[in-house]
Amino acid sequence: xxxxxxxxxxxxxDVDEAVAFFALLGFELDRSVVISGPAMEAYxxxxxxxxxxxxxxxxxxxxRQEVQLLHYRAPDVSVDAGSGxxxxxxxNHVCFRVDDLDAAVAHLTAAGVExxxxxxxxxxxxxxxxxxxxxxxxxxxxxx
Numbered sequence: 729x730x731x732x733x734x735x736x737x738x739x740x741x742d743v744d745e746a747v748a749f750f751a752l753l754g755f756e757l758d759r760s761v762v763i764s765g766p767a768m769e770a771y772x773x774x775x776x777x778x779x780x781x782x783x784x785x786x787x788x789x790x791x792r793q794e795v796q797l798l799h800y801r802a803p804d805v806s807v808d809a810g811s812g813x814x815x816x817x818x819x820n821h822v823c824f825r826v827d828d829l830d831a832a833v834a835h836l837t838a839a840g841v842e843x844x845x846x847x848x849x850x851x852x853x854x855x856x857x858x859x860x861x862x863x864x865x866x867x868x869x870x871x872x
Contacts (some may be wrong), residue, residue: 731836735783735794735855736822738864741807743799745778746861750795752839753866758794778802793821797810797861810861821857821865829854829870 740746747757764778771840780799785792812818826832833856837843844857846864853869860866 732791733793734791735796736798737798738861739797739798739800739805740862742861743782743797743808746797747782747784749841749861750784750797752836752841754786755795756787758783758785774803776803807862810822812859812865814865820869823855823869824869826870827869829868832870 738746760779760780760782763772765779768777769775778801780797780801781798782797784795784797810818814820833843833847834860842859844859847854847856849855849872853871855869856868856869858866
């Protein structure tokens with residue numbers, strides 16, 4: 729039934745910070761639009777929605793891989809106090825595969841990205857958690 733992962737959407741407070749973070753991971757801007765109106769209100773279930781919708785892609789990925797950012801203009805959004813806290817139900821984290829975890833960590837930390845833990849080996853992978861935009865947890869995995 730399902731053929732592959734398509735995208736993950738992250739609601740962010742600071743669009744520029746989020747775009748810069750994902751650019752460090754290799755994502756590039758594909759498109760940016762404002763979503764609003766009755767059709768979007770019905771689809772999203774958010775009355776009065778007006779939001780920047782930014783699509784970031786990994787160039788040349790097959791199948792296509794996207795991170796979509798939402799920045800609400802209206803209505804006011806509540807900050808999820810549980811974002812970044814892994815011991816709860818709901819969204820936990822998103823993980824991206826890398827070829828060389830040590831090189832990726834060096835690149836990201838040099839740019840100011842904060843690691844949430846030290847890299848570890850687990851289930852044939854080398855893994856590390858990053859502190860992402862709006863405190864979303866991002867993991868990197870290198871298959872060994």
